[in-house]
Amino acid sequence: MSDLAWYACYLTTGKHLSFYASFGTVLLLLAITAPVALGFGFAGAMAARSHVFPLNWIGKAYIAIVRGVPDIAFFLFFVIALDQGFEWLRHQVKCPDWDQPIRQGSDFVVCDAAKLPLNASAQWIHETYGFLLAVLTFAIVFGAFAANVLYGAMRAVPRAQIETAEAYGMTHRQSFWRILVPQMWVYALPGLSNLWMVLIKATPLLFLLGVEDIVYWARELGGTKNPRFTDYPHGDWRMWYFLVLLVFYLVFTKVSEVVLDRVMARLTHGQATSGGEMQRKAA
Amino acid sequence: MKTILLGTAALALSASFAFAASHAMTVRLGTEGAYPPFNFLNDAGEVAGFEREVGDELCKRAELTCEWVTNEWDSIIPNLVSGNYDAIIAGMSITDEREEVIDFTQNYTQPDPSSFLGRAGMDLDPANAVIAAQTGTIQAAHVAEMGATLLEFSNPEETIGAVRAGEADAVLADKSFLTSYAQEDPELDFVAEDILLGGGIGMGFRESDGELREKFDAAIQSMKDDGSLNALIEKWEVGATF
16 A cells, blocks of 8 residues: 555656646647648649749758758758847847847857846746747648658659640649549558657657657656655666556557558548549449 | 647747746756756656756856756767757767867866766776777777777766676776765675766856856856855765865
């Protein structure tokens, strides 16, 4: 019984509550990042397909460059650069009469009013800002992959469908939105569902951005705890904490698979694909 | 969804303006939070330890509002120079190499001996062994210099794990950090003679931030003068007193 009481207290320490909350952080990140990344991907694919000269180059360059740069390099350097870029812009607007250089050796110095967030802001604002930077970075990285998937899917829609649309007198824009886009999802979904699975497991990269995610807390909580520094000393329990993460990720990917299968079944309905053909015969 | 994102960003921005008026000068202190007894997270998830108490006292004496931030050791200097916090107070020894990038205050601990922790009763020849150390520490640099095989890990706990798993023969780290492990775990003990590295621990600042550094330097001096620093050093057992 005293064991039970010990665990009841141990599992409800402030640290553990932060651990439980970090599951929410990860889910929130996924819930925001996935649609934003899809938006980036859609815009990228549309730009790459465009017949307007600089636009198609921008789309193709975005896809090629971001896909080519290793994630970890992107997360370490791009985010610091992005943050400094924002601060530089604010600095130009807010402190026009600043006379010192912004780069002093290795230091990046902007005026106090240009800091983002401000130094005096509460810690949660710093954390929210870090979280939003993380969302933006994830969206840019995964958006490039999504753009490539969607670009391929748009080309996979049978040419005859577009020709028919043109024969009915639809404009370029109409045939794109009414014929091409509704039909391409069935070709895009397998690639997008792969991306989703990779995104789920990429969240530990969050800690590089100072956002404390589930892997950070599992490592921190599981590490050896000495009686000098805690009321709940224990040995190296990292294995048990990581086991919890394993179960979480497995359950989460399983649920994703079930949902994605249903979406796939819906999208396949009435399509000129082998899946659509099978559905037609079964009915 | 994009509007939600923009909405939250706008909210965060306007909130940060509102806060600017109410505080005069806030200093953000960056630490690792994984290196007891210097700094660690207590059961409530807050930064605690020797440096927490020293830092809070220094801020009081310098009349500054301080905010504690944790950051991975690997990127603790890059995040300081790019302005994500204003000072490093993370058990960082003063070395010439680091002096090139950041500026230190005077030391607030004596140079702490570094020790080799390995399996109890083993006979260690440090020059021909596999030694674990944390990346970017003076101990890692020392192991590489003396010709032993260096195994680097990104956080302190993992260096101990490597010794337990038999991956490394011993770990080289600050004695104050290793002592609690040597006392608690009967399988682990100090296995070779201690060595003296570094010039004691100091707070790190951006090179362009001389004024702030001087404030903290003066506060450290006043804590040394009235003996309150020595009392904390004894309380947390982080080496010799001044």
